[in-house]
Amino acid sequence: MTNWLGRVLEVEVGAVAHGGHCVARAEGRVVFVRHALPGERVRVEVTEDNGGSFCRGDAVEVLSASEFRVEPPCPLAVPGGCGGCDWQHAAPAYQRSLKASVVAEQLRRLAGIEREVVVEALDGGPLDWRSRVRLVAGQDGRAGLRAHHSHRVVPLEKCPIAVPGALDDVLARRWRPGSELEVTKDGDGRVHVRELATVRGKVRAKQLSGGTAVQHAAGRDWHLDAHGFWQVHPAAAATFAEVVGEWADAPSGGSAWDLYAGVGLFASVLAGQVGTAGRVLAVESGRRAVSDGEGNLADLPQVSWQAGRVEHVLATAEKPVDVVVLDPPRKGAGKAVVESIVAGEPDRIVYVACDPAALARDVATFAAHGYSLTDLRAFDAFPMTHHVECVALLS
Template sequence: MKPDWTGRTVEAEVGPVAHGGHCVSRVDGRVVFVRHALPGEVVLAEVTEDGGGSFCRADAVRVLRAAPERVEPPCPVAGPGLCGGCDWQHASPAAQRALKADVVAEQLRRLAGLTWPVEVEPLPGGPLRWRTRVRFVAGRDGHAGLRAHRSHRVVPLADCPITAPAAVGGGLRRRWRPGSEIEVTADADARTHVRVVETVRGRERARQHAGGVAHQRAAGRDWRLAAHGFWQVHPGAADTFAAVVGEWARPSRGARVWDLYAGVGLFAAVLAERVGPDGGVLAVESGGRAVSDGQANLADLPQVRWHRGRVERVLRDVGERPEVVVLDPPRKGAGREVVDAIAAGGPERVVYVACDPAALARDVAAFAGHGYRLDRLRAFDAFPMTHHVECLALLTR
């Protein structure tokens, strides 16, 4: 009979950090993934999920021996069974970055066979009030909040310390129809944009409450884009990542380069300035609104050619060999088909922007099969208090 420890409290000596915002411990021969704990601690952990296999999930409900890096969480609902929006509020900012560095290094070692020293760098502004985009959900009483970890239960919030004040005000200062999801964006001008997604008779219906066009600034340009389309959440991220991409890409004047998963063209703009009017930037993006926003924002850069479509499909018919490729794929990564297509183009350098270290490691391994090696890696704490980390990797042929 398979064990079911759900609801059981166990004493656990906490081991190393794992990808996903928890640490690994072993109790009676089973792996227990423990949240709200830190490596080296001894805790009482209440099992929250148990599928009867080799592992279960638990929350540390009492700390018997604390790690030196443990701090008091800045949010009162950042504890066991409460809000699932943050993972590491109980760790100092430096400790959070060290944990994320361990995760990136472990994923590269396990999935790409690389031993690589990793440092996670902070972005400007500190660990709080950085989140400019958030999706709240309204509970049964109409008060907005966030869901508990791995649950549909809504934890009502009076504030969210990692969220920008303008975004907090746009989502938490009024009541909403129960079950509504409230998407809030605070742009570079601190203007708040709100879109409410309601389910009526089983069908979703979106309603815009305030302006649909956000203003952003990055890479020396002003941007206008769909308020709830893709843009970096941390206000310091877009400028930082654009600078690194420009430094590492180094395209020649007149070169042909690719910007894949281009969004509204942040990296395409950087590349276009470097290749000049005699060069060419192929910007590939599947989102129609992002493409139209990108075309409008980069209308002064005719060397940028936009192609709307899935990257793997567009690259089948490109028929050119790029000097440099920049890609910023979704969380699942680029995947082997895209990696194969990029490698077939024979670029000298590939600059990879990744929001998931496991996906990055898998794709780095796929590139290695084509003769590309990891040359440089920088990691940034673009999502303080959470387990998420942004990495930029330079691959050279």
């Protein structure tokens, strides 16, 4: 088969697909197109072709535009530009409808579930929300983000989706080429910067400012590693804690598991529900997160912490359990973890997911053990990107 790399094709753009692109077809092959919208007619330059039935490309010219197309607020959100955003060329409400279509399609294809999905906006609008950013220094020492599917660094002068003031100092100076820069602006407005540089084959981390972040959610102040896990959108943690609390509804004196617990956001909500006569097991593999969690929830003796892989800890956990909350990484929980949860015979499972495909696969596995999807809410916790956060209730 002839390699299409660099070839320009004229295509009719079809449905949105998971990953920030739409599906088109040309000469019997699928073309995954970025910077396009469903229903448009565009010229696509092929940017990746590894052979086989599909290739990838960028819409370099729009011949017939969607009514939902807008001018991107960032001049770098264009073909060949920054790879950080996927949908800046779409009106915000339409972005949410695209994400809803993706969630519904993944549930239908991977879990056999037909369900209408609505993606809800979080407070704050589509810009100025990203509180954590990981940058890389290019050969000229300027900090930037990588182009899509590339190691090429696109230098930034500013980033319109970043929390105002977070990147000012980092973008104003020069860095060791190849250094990675982790920047967090916490709930008190303090900026934390860590530099990761490879020196003689070893990655060395240097904290340049801050180090311990302060966040606020679920009626508590949280002290944690500034570069550890916390929701990126400033409104996300409080919103998800509220939904998890409503759906978990753990009984007073009962038992609950908070899996992939981070620093214990959901464990704190569960602890308030079960009370001092109940018990909450928080499981987290990151030892720094466990240490931070123990410190943050020291006033809640009903919460016990275990560091380790979820399926290993649950093998010896006290059973049965009334409610389980899990917030796994992007790859999802997987079969072994699902079976470990099912062994606890919970009445309800609240699943927080940052990847709709992983969620759908795990929902299908839960269904094989008798748990059905009884409710779902989806949130635009990452505006301008293809990412979407879901909270699912299984009973």
